[in-house]
C-alpha cells in the first residue's frame with residue numbers, strides 16, 4: 001500500500017475553478033443537504049473536481065474547503081483517505097488499481113503487479129513514457145470472491161491472470177478500453193461457478209410434509225358477559241328484576257286477567273240488577289233480610305294482586 005500524499009509542487013496548478021456546468025451542479029448538490037450540513041457534499045464535490053481535471057489538485061481541495069466552509073485539513077483528510085481520489089496526474093487512458101489485500105494476494109495479485117511494473121512503470125503512481133498509463137496498489141475493492149482483480153477508472157476486471165491483464169493493458173493503450181468486457185474474465189456469470197451451475201441442476205419437487213405447519217386447533221373464545229359500564233343505574237323499586245311481569249310470569253298474568261274480567265262483569269250486573277228486579281218484582285215481596293225495594297248485592301271477589309298470585 002502506497003503512502004497517499006499530494007503531488008509535488010511542480011505538478012500543482014495555481015488555481016482551481018469549476019466549469020460553469022459543474023459549478024451549477026455543485027450548488028445544486030450542496031442544496032440537497034439540510035442547513036448546517038452542507039459539509040456532507042465534500043465527497044461528491046471532490047469527485048466532480050477529479051472528473052473535470054483528471055486528478056485532485058491542492059487548489060481544488062482549497063476551493064472546495066472554502067465553498068463548504070470547512071477547514072482545509074478536513075477536506076484533505078477525505079481526499080487522502082479514499083483511493084478513489086487521485087492525488088497526482090495519472091495515465092490519460094488507464095490508471096490501473098491492483099487490489100493487493102489478502103484474498104487477491106493469495107490468488108496472484110503480486111504477479112499482476114509485476115505485469116504493471118513491466119508494461120507501465122516500475123514505481124506506482126508514475127506514468128509511462130507517453131503519459132497514457134499508470135498503476136498503483138490499493139486495498140480490498142469488494143470483489144474478493146472473484147480475486148484477483150483490478151479497477152480501471154470506474155470498472156472492475158476480475159478473475160485475472162497475468163496474461164489477461166497484459167491484453168487488457170494493451171487494449172487500453174490502443175484506445176480500445178471501452179471494448180473490453182468488464183467483470184469476470186473467465187467463463188462465469190458474476191460470482192457463479194466457472195462453466196455454469198454445478199448444484200441444484202435437477203428439477204426437484206420438495207417434499208414438504210414435515211415442513212408444513214400443522215393446523216392449530218381453534219380454541220373457542222371464552223364467553224364474556226356484556227359489560228355494565230354503559231348501563232344506567234336505576235334503584236327504583238318497580239325496576240327490581242325480581243318483580244313478576246306478564247313477560248316473566250305469563251300464566252299468572254292470564255289467570256289474573258280472567259279474574260279481572262269476571263269481576264268487571266259482576267260489578268256491571270250488580271249495578272243494573274236493582275232496577276231490573278224492581279221493575280220486574282214491583283209489588284212482590286222483598287228478599288228475606290233485605291228491606292223492601294232493595295236488592296242484596298252479590299259479593300264480588302277481589303282480584304288477586306301479583307304478589308298474591310305467586
Ligand code: FES
Nearest residue numbers: 099104140143144
Ligand atoms: S481482497 Fe481483493 S477485492 Fe477484496
